[in-house]
Amino acid sequence: MSKFWSKIVHDLTPYVPGEQPRVTNLVKLNTNECPYPPSPVVLDRIKEATNDDLRLYPDPDASQLKAAIAKHFSGQTSSTLSSNNVFIGNGSDEILAHTFQALFKHDQPLLFPDISYSFYPVYCNLYQIDSKKIPLDSDFSINIDDYSIPNGGIIIPNPNAPTGCALSLGDIETLLQRNPDAVVAIDEAYVDFGANTAVSLINQYPNLLVIQTLSKSRSLAGLRVGFAIGNESLIEALIRVKDSFNSYPLDKLAIAGATASIEDKQYFDDTCKKVIATRQYLTEQLNTLNFSVLPSMANFVFCSHDSITADVLAAELRTHNIIVRHFTQARIDNFLRISIGTDLETKTLLNALKTIISARS
């Protein structure tokens, strides 16, 4: 607290990101990074880009990256997209912030699930946006009928975090049809691990904004790149906020690396397949150790053990140099969120769990 602070700063409760420990011998399964490196082409292009004149400002519109994204999704889906449908940000967290400010500040409350990405309430507090948390069902799924109340917008991660549960495209389409006067934002940070992207619906629904990141499925959390896809008028709102805040959210190296990543579809597909296969193996093995595991479409699993509490398991894993995420929030405080690692990391984790569980039973 200080007398120098603006009034709003006194009332902020910032987001707390997962730990990034400095020690290197850890099996780090706590923040959903990809266990594999980015495409080698990414590093080549970043090295080439260091020959660019860093004395000069980067392209404020990241035009080459927007074009690569529009082309990638036009090929993947039946949508016709141009660069005017794409917005670029310094990580999708920055895009979410701009989305809250540009599109969600209305008379009616913004709706999101009670168990969801914990950054959403932080943005509401920062931008003074009225919100209402909609409880997940008892099986942790989202029931879209619960969203049929007056609202000034809806934001849902698909798959949801930290549960990993996915909504069908049909459910998303129903939400869009029921809310023609509000923006429905789908945060697709984990969509590449088995769920269906809503980008295919962009041309039909002017109220749809899809937000993705290169941090998870493209192994580039350290580069800080995210993008949004939507109707031109939604994109224009985001650009107005961006250009009133920071015209150059991406530097030249990030633009070069991100563009290379989007263009290397083969490497991306292979990486996602490996993560999905390991998720399948981990889920089966956890089941045999008496964990219940929610059906995950993400690069993590959310699980709870039938006799040992999650806080104890997390602390014991730590003594084995393995870190996973444990949330203290009601309803999920007996769950662990475990990111999918390499096959070797997964075996190390399972061996440690076997040791911990047998010592206690």
Ligand SMILES: *Cc1c(COP(=O)(O)O)cnc(C)c1O
């Ligand atoms: C990781 C994550 C993000 C943020 O990703 P960045 O692009 O690294 O900022 C956004 N939404 C959800 C649900 C996430 O899990």
